[in-house]
Amino acid sequence: MIDLLETCLSRINEEYAEMRGHTRRVLSVVVKDGQIEAVVKGLNRGVCARALVDGSWGFSSTTIIDKKSLHSILMDARSLAYSSKPLKKRYVKIAPVKPHVDEYETRMKKDPRSEDIECFVEEVLDADSEARNYSEKVASTTLNLSIVDDEIFFVNSEGARIKQRIVRCFGAARIIARSKGNIASAYESVGRQGGLEVFEETSLRDAALKAASRAVRIAPKRVVPGGYYNVVLEDKIVGLLAHEAVGHTAEADLVYVGSFLSNKMGEKVASEMVTLIDDGLFPYGFGTMKYDDEGVPAGKTVIIDKGIVRSFMHSRETASQFGAAPTGNARAWSFEYDPIIRMRNTYIKPGDWTVEELIEDVKDGYLLRGVGGGQADFNGEFMFTVQEAIRVRNGELKESYRGAAMSGNAFDVLSNVDGVGRDFKMHIGICGKEQPNYVGIGGPSIRTRLLVGGR
């Protein structure tokens, strides 16, 4: 396919144009309450063209892959760029990047293309049956396992020619338990970039059992009483905070329109215990790729270094706007989307406290565990729900509550950090910013102070 793309592009004398071919093969198994809900195999293939004409972008995509059709989307992209130009205020320029000719493939021990799928169906069914047998209070289970195999070809008018194959193996368990007329749900996920060995290293069974035990534990419990408390946040909640409430405010397109971090470069916005990084090359990270979807090599971006803002995340466009170097953060979900600034693997660096030490000094507060959902505005205000809140009194874990909401301003929360754990875990996530994408979120446990909402 890459030759076909290059042939099309070679006929164009644009200021700048690029084409991206993307083939996504998906295999997924969904089991609900012991019953196979779906075994799905799918193929999505298409090509997009993006052209920069006189400072204006145009974009077009198709699933019809022949010379004529590819030529026509390139022409469409140009004409859209041209016709939308009078409505745009900014004259887009892109920062220079060396055109790379390269290939990358996820390191795998077991390539899913050469494996039999029947074992997956078994694996999910087994995990499901263990979860259902965990307790008679388990009322309903939904488990899924997916393999997403992406091949991406990128060519541009500057001579870049990049071929990447990225394979992700992942799964999740949502367990619902009923007790005393209450109903509660818990969720755990597994996975990373890699071949089928991922499922041997991090089993869906363990995740399902963890979710089942939590759901059963919290189902009979009351909802947490609200208030402002000292809290210890578990690694995944820290990862969500790093990504959702902090990371987005360091995306240069949002910085440009006045996110919390605009005009804060070089300033202290968090406790000096906090170092926050977005890494495009994190080993086996869910958001890892060697090049982004503009052909820029991915690297490690230190956003907050010991509490001080050091860098934003850029596309070629915002790098030029800000006079900074592109960071390889321009990503697209599929051939139907143009690349926008996205995080890759975002985490807070571990410190040197044990989790016990973090809890020890809490007189009256909570240990928060398990991510529910959440939302954040680019001014740092966020609201997340956590699955379980465990009361801490005089450094000891007491009763469990369920379904707590936590909210506040992320930078207040990071400034209030007075302990960072030495534990560390990277998790998988799917982030939505107009278009979805796979990301890694991670961190250690941290101790801080925030508003816990209840009823």
Place this chain on the structure above:
Amino acid sequence: MEGDKISNLIEISELAVGNSKKLGVDEVEGFVQRQRIIEVLLERGEIQSERVKIRRGIGIRAIKDKSVGFSFASVLDEETIRETCKDAFSLARASPKNPDWVSLPLPKRIPPAPNGLYDDDLSNLTSDEALNIVLEGYETAKEVDPRVSIDEGKLIVSSTEIAISNSHGISLYDRGTSIAFYLICVAKEKGKASSFAYEYDISRTLKGFSARKVGELAAKKALLSLGAKSVKPFRGDVILSPDVASEILFAPLISSVNADNVQRGRSLWANRIGESVSVRNLTIIDDGLLPYGLGSSPFDAEGVPSQRTIVIENGVLKSFLYDSYTANKANRESTGNAAREGYSSPPYISASNLLVSPGTKSLEEMISEVDRGVIVNRFSGKVSNESGEFSGIAKQAIYIEDGEMRFPLRETMISGNTFESLNKIAAIGRDRRATMMDVYTPPILIEEITITSK
């Protein structure tokens, strides 16, 4: 068949059925979709990008010995269709038996398509015209007040054709159009910013749509939330806007009447047909045949005729919503509530248009009856569809005292439980609105909600 030559979608779905039969399936269904989508994105108050997408694909459901396999492809040439049929068949053979499987739906008489589901103006809309629609909304918002700026927005215009064929003789074609546009505005005064104000319009036809209205309302909402204050925590009355009512009352309600959730123990209403589940003046109908309805179609995503189903009548739970699988399991007829996200998704149960019967009071009258409470226009938080627990930040919230709107509220959390709230509805407004969730509801006044401000 590829390229511009695909003219007849039914030919393709029939081809998939024919190919699969030759492989030896017991039953098979082919779902073919062709879409043209124009998207215009506003970001940072400027036109960020415009996309034209041509999307097409096929999804195949194959059944062998009560095992179901599903495969899809975005490529529609004969060879890919053959491969996709083989994939579905081999997945079915690899899957364990589902003893609850009975049959794909049999052909039935399909009602005539309701009026207003397809609009030539929308299906022929050019990308330049789409840009101008966005510009109109944008300019209107700007004209309302110089303190208002646009944070983001999006226009989506789609024209969709589908064909469904199955091995029992269903062979159907349908088409529809829609236009949806939203804007998020923020107002700034003396260095302070309002909260993000969200407004939208969604319609099946271009004539029924107004970008100007979206711009005007979004800007006015943003202005209304300038100068926000806090209040001490209290329990009081909350008026939910149609959007918030959809999110915190009707999403859990839809989940609870979804027959799949009912059969799997995920619904608190599983054994409550014929019982009272809400205040007496609540009546809710799922109407798949509503003219101009956002969720209307003559038949559902499995080819079962659409219908009107009374879900709640005067507070009493009357019916769940079924697709053919859950209907077979319960030994009854499907209510025509199978839906799909697209060709790549197997069918699942969804409400079509959920119609909440309006009351008699205007919003002003509802406000005048509140001693102490808030009106909430946007909700950012978590709603558990199973348990009905909701907790989150009330955005664009305005404090009401002695029947009058006093001031906008800052970062206020509201929490409660849907199923308790359905029994604490004090008033249902008269002015119904179609929300993005295909729920048609007026504003709703709930008593005794916890309101916490930092």
